[in-house]
Amino acid sequence: MVMIRFDQVTKLYAGSARPALNSVTLEILRGEFVFLVGASGSGKSSFLRLVLKEENPSKGQIHVLGQELGKLSSRKVPYFRRNLGVVFQDFRLLPQKSVFDNVAFSLQVIGKSKGFIQEAVPDVLKMVGLAGKSGRLPHELSGGEQQRVAIARAIVNKPSILLADEPTGNLDPATSAGIMTLLERISGGGTTVLMATHDAGIVDKMKRRVIELVSGQIVRDESQGGYQTQALPVQRQAPPPTASGFGAPS
Amino acid sequence: MRLGLVLSEVGHGLRRNISMVISIVLVTFISLTFVGAAILLQLQINQMKGYWYDRAQVAVYLCTQYDEGGNCNAEEATAQQKSNIEQVLKSAVLAPLIQHYDFEDHEAAFKRYQAQFAGAEGTSFVTPDFLPETFWVNLKDPSQSDAVVERMSGVPGVEQVVDQRKYLQPIFDALNAASITAVGIAGLMLIAAVLLIATTIRLSAFSRRRELGIMRLVGASNRFIQTPFVLEGVVAALIGSALASGAIVAVVQFFVQGYLNATPSSTPFVDLGDAFIVVPILIVGGAGLAAISAAVAIRRYLKV
Ligand SMILES: Nc1ncnc2c1ncn2[C@@H]1O[C@H](COP(=O)(O)OP(=O)(O)O)[C@@H](O)[C@H]1O
Ligand SMILES: [Mg+2]
Numbered sequence: 247m248v249m250i251r252f253d254q255v256t257k258l259y260a261g262s263a264r265p266a267l268n269s270v271t272l273e274i275l276r277g278e279f280v281f282l283v284g285a286s287g288s289g290k291s292s293f294l295r296l297v298l299k300e301e302n303p304s305k306g307q308i309h310v311l312g313q314e315l316g317k318l319s320s321r322k323v324p325y326f327r328r329n330l331g332v333v334f335q336d337f338r339l340l341p342q343k344s345v346f347d348n349v350a351f352s353l354q355v356i357g358k359s360k361g362f363i364q365e366a367v368p369d370v371l372k373m374v375g376l377a378g379k380s381g382r383l384p385h386e387l388s389g390g391e392q393q394r395v396a397i398a399r400a401i402v403n404k405p406s407i408l409l410a411d412e413p414t415g416n417l418d419p420a421t422s423a424g425i426m427t428l429l430e431r432i433s434g435g436g437t438t439v440l441m442a443t444h445d446a447g448i449v450d451k452m453k454r455r456v457i458e459l460v461s462g463q464i465v466r467d468e469s470q471g472g473y474q475t476q477a478l479p480v481q482r483q484a485p486p487p488t489a490s491g492f493g494a495p496s
Numbered sequence: 497m498r499l500g501l502v503l504s505e506v507g508h509g510l511r512r513n514i515s516m517v518i519s520i521v522l523v524t525f526i527s528l529t530f531v532g533a534a535i536l537l538q539l540q541i542n543q544m545k546g547y548w549y550d551r552a553q554v555a556v557y558l559c560t561q562y563d564e565g566g567n568c569n570a571e572e573a574t575a576q577q578k579s580n581i582e583q584v585l586k587s588a589v590l591a592p593l594i595q596h597y598d599f600e601d602h603e604a605a606f607k608r609y610q611a612q613f614a615g616a617e618g619t620s621f622v623t624p625d626f627l628p629e630t631f632w633v634n635l636k637d638p639s640q641s642d643a644v645v646e647r648m649s650g651v652p653g654v655e656q657v658v659d660q661r662k663y664l665q666p667i668f669d670a671l672n673a674a675s676i677t678a679v680g681i682a683g684l685m686l687i688a689a690v691l692l693i694a695t696t697i698r699l700s701a702f703s704r705r706r707e708l709g710i711m712r713l714v715g716a717s718n719r720f721i722q723t724p725f726v727l728e729g730v731v732a733a734l735i736g737s738a739l740a741s742g743a744i745v746a747v748v749q750f751f752v753q754g755y756l757n758a759t760p761s762s763t764p765f766v767d768l769g770d771a772f773i774v775v776p777i778l779i780v781g782g783a784g785l786a787a788i789s790a791a792v793a794i795r796r797y798l799k800v
Contacts (some may be wrong), residue, residue: 300714318800320718327715338713340706351707354501355716403714 248309249407249438250274257292257462268462269306274440276406279433282442283460283473288332290442292461294409297440298322298330302454303359311406328356329398331408331437333456335415337392337495339384339399345371346380349399370402374428391423392429401432410433410441414448422448446473509700510731516696517732522691524786525735525743527685528778530678532744535777537675539770541571541668541749547764549638552660555583556648557632559655563628568654577653581631584651597633605630611745622657628655686785689736693729694784694793699773701725701797722791729790730783737782741775 257267268287274280281319282290295301296308308315311329318326340350349367358366360463371380374394384392393413396455400408410429414422414490427446433439448470449456456471510517558578559568569751573581578599585597600608606624614641635641641659654678701708711721757765 324712324717325714327713330715332713338706340710352710352714355711355720356714357720359715399710399714440795 247271247276249276249278249311250423250440251307251309253307253391255296255303255307255308257289257296257301258304267296267302267303267459270459270464270466272457272464274438276438277433277436279430279452279454280441281454281471282440282459283444283449285444288326289462290459290460291411294332294411294440294442296367297409298327298332299409301403303487309412323357328403329406331403331405333393333396333400333408333413334433336414337384337389337396337416339392339395341384343383344380345376345382345384345387345395346476347403348384348395353402358403366402368399368415370398373431374398374403377480388421389417390424393417393425397425397428397432401437403417406465407438408442410439410443412443412445413441414443419447426452433457444473449473458465502727506727508703509724509728512703513696514702516692517728518700519595520689520692520696520729520732520786521739522737523685523689524733524782526562527689528683528737528740528782529743530682530687531781532774532778533747534582534675534678534739535769535774536744536748536766537671537678538736539773540766541671541675543666543764543766544671548664549661551665551747554633554635554641554644554648555660555678556585556629556633556662557628557655557658559653560628561758562626565654568655569651575651577651578629581648581651581653584647585631585633590644590647593635593637593643595634595636596733597631598634600630602629603629613782649673689733690785690789691740691770693733693789697725697793699792700728700797701794705797709719713796721798722751722794725794726787728785729793733782733786734779737779740782741778744774744778 252270252272255270256265258265260389266302270289270293282293284290292301292404294316299308299310299318302316305458308324313326315326340351343351346367349361349370353363353366368377368380371377374397376391376394376398379387379391384395393416397413408429411484413429414425417425422445429439429441430452453470455471456466456473458466458471557566558573558581559566559571561570561572564570582599585594602624605627609627626723633644635644638661641661645657645659650656708721718782745768748766748768752765753767
């Protein structure tokens with residue numbers, strides 16, 4: 247099942263001459279773990295924002311979870327986003343709320359009951375390895391722990407897709423490895439994970455699907471890629487690289 | 497939607513911006529007090545019009561030996577002329593307009609004059625023959641006095657025809673001017689109130705932009721995001737409206753009823769019943785205005 251489909255998508259920000267994404271076409275299937283790699287400014291974050299419908303494409307169509315985003319009214323966008331989890335490099339936790347409350351907040355504001363929150367939050371904190379720290383404030387945690395809180399917040403509502411924009415960007419390699427193990431576990435549970443990164447070590451080690459962007463164009467789409475290709479990058483423009491039918495266990 | 501959560505957000509917001517909230521309260525208080533005063537003045541004008549116009553008569557003054565104006569030649573109106581005047585009042589043209597009329601002779605006019613100006617200086621020089629005989633005409637519809645004035649003015653023996661309503665007009669004009677002034681001040685203050693509410697809500701949203709960002713990210717509905725801010729503005733404005741309502745009721749109770757109404761005068765004044773017509777207008781108006789300006793101010797933060 248196709249979770250995300252980009253169809254000739256171009257994103258041109260107002261006032262900039264060069265598109266952030268240039269005629270991008272791809273499909274991401276259920277349960278895939280996909281790395282989005284590329285230099286700074288290559289369009290990774292723009293790609294993720296388009297999936298979230300934080301931005302609209304200048305050209306082309308985007309389908310996420312079977313919905314055409316262009317046809318999604320702004321009133322329905324919040325409900326659409328409840329199916330997506332997002333994690334950022336800078337964690338984006340609420341500094342005055344405890345670990346528990348940070349995670350609970352995301353459920354409260356979508357109207358979940360107290361009973362549900364009391365059950366779901368401890369569960370997810372255990373899953374990310376923070377069971378004993380639910381009363382701490384963010385500044386009382388290490389960077390890796392803060393990112394675990396952010397991941398817990400992103401997955402507590404059991405989204406079908408998890409978007410991660412350089413989640414290890416602020417972390418040391420050992421801590422990053424822990425975060426990657428966690429993301430792998432989440433992916434193993436059936437969640438589609440799309441992670442933007444330029445951490446070569448992680449990409450090389452994980453041997454997952456890699457999509458490389460250069461100046462907003464896909465220059466490589468490998469099913470078990472590394473950060474850098476051994477061969478020359480394959481310039482595949484037109485026909486959609488359908489992940490070589492690999493990496494979709496479900 | 498979780499009411500407790502929303503209300504605690506509102507409480508937080510109000511406390512965080514306490515000085516701005518106090519300014520909203522004061523500005524809405526003052527502006528709505530002016531709005532209320534303007535409405536009360538209009539009610540007062542209507543009441544006075546109703547009261548006085550019912551009583552206002554058209555006076556047909558007849559010639560005395562001292563009059564040379566009108567249709568007079570320094571001669572008393574003759575009996576012939578008086579009966580002619582009555583004929584005209586009873587004519588097919590005027591009779592349908594007239595409810596009834598009374599004739600006041602010199603003596604009656606003199607008695608009324610003495611009663612009215614009892615104790616005033618210079619009244620002793622006035623003698624009955626100095627005061628004109630008068631037909632006092634009550635109209636069915638006071639606004640149709642022109643026809644009577646016009647018709648009667650040309651009749652021999654008539655010195656002057658006066659519609660008493662014209663004496664009231666300056667009073668109504670003054671009250672109207674006061675109420676227009678009140679509306680003008682209210683308008684300016686309301687603009688200030690709206691801008692202040694919008695600014696306060698933007699500040700409040702700015703200080704909570706982290707939460708708002710996360711709310712949007714995890715899919716909180718627009719209504720959920722918007723409601724605490726709108727309520728924040730509404731609560732502040734409601735306090736202002738309540739104070740304004742209190743001020744209006746107090747003015748009516750203590751100044752109009754307690755002071756003005758105690759002065760010897762038959763003029764009717766607005767009472768608490770009228771004040772309680774004004775109160776809901778102020779409450780609903782204040783809350784509505786705050787809700788709209790807060791909702792508009794917060795829209796930018798809802799853009800997805
Ligand atoms: N909001 C924006 N307005 C204008 N230009 C933007 C905006 N966001 C990103 N860009 C531009 O789009 C290009 C891609 O940026 P981005 O998607 O953030 O890349 P990456 O995440 O790979 O570093 C860059 O040239 C950047 O300057
Ligand atoms: Mg980026």
